[in-house]
Amino acid sequence: MRADILWGVTAGILRCLYDTVYGWTMLRIIVVHLLLFLLPFIGYGMWLMIVRRSASAENWRDAPTLWLSLVGGVIVIVNLITLASFENENADATYTSMEYKDGELVPGRLE
Numbered sequence: 852m853r854a855d856i857l858w859g860v861t862a863g864i865l866r867c868l869y870d871t872v873y874g875w876t877m878l879r880i881i882v883v884h885l886l887l888f889l890l891p892f893i894g895y896g897m898w899l900m901i902v903r904r905s906a907s908a909e910n911w912r913d914a915p916t917l918w919l920s921l922v923g924g925v926i927v928i929v930n931l932i933t934l935a936s937f938e939n940e941n942a943d944a945t946y947t948s949m950e951y952k953d954g955e956l957v958p959g960r961l962e
Contacts, residue, residue, distance in 0.1 A: 887930055888923035895919055 899910050944961035951957070 884927050884930070887926050890926060891919040891922040
């Protein structure tokens with residue numbers, strides 16, 4: 852029963868993230884930012900493996916999780932600001948919403 856509920860919730864979330872016009876764009880954006888957030892944790896794990904020769908649970912108990920989380924959050928925020936400031940979209944452009952043309956769905960665009 853729990854597996855059915857979990858599968859239903861997962862399928863519902865994936866259905867919300869999938870856009871019929873642009874595909875898995877939103878899911879890709881979420882996964883990229885999640886990986887950027889996890890970079891400090893991955894680096895700390897690699898450091899544990901190299902320096903202490905072990906990434907056991909005992910070593911992770913002493914991990915500076917607050918600092919790793921803050922650094923991961925800063926990386927994500929810097930990435931979002933960078934993407935927003937270097938976007939090549941024209942601020943004076945007019946948005947045309949998606950429409951059906953010749954039986955095909957034409958995505959929205961800036962003109």
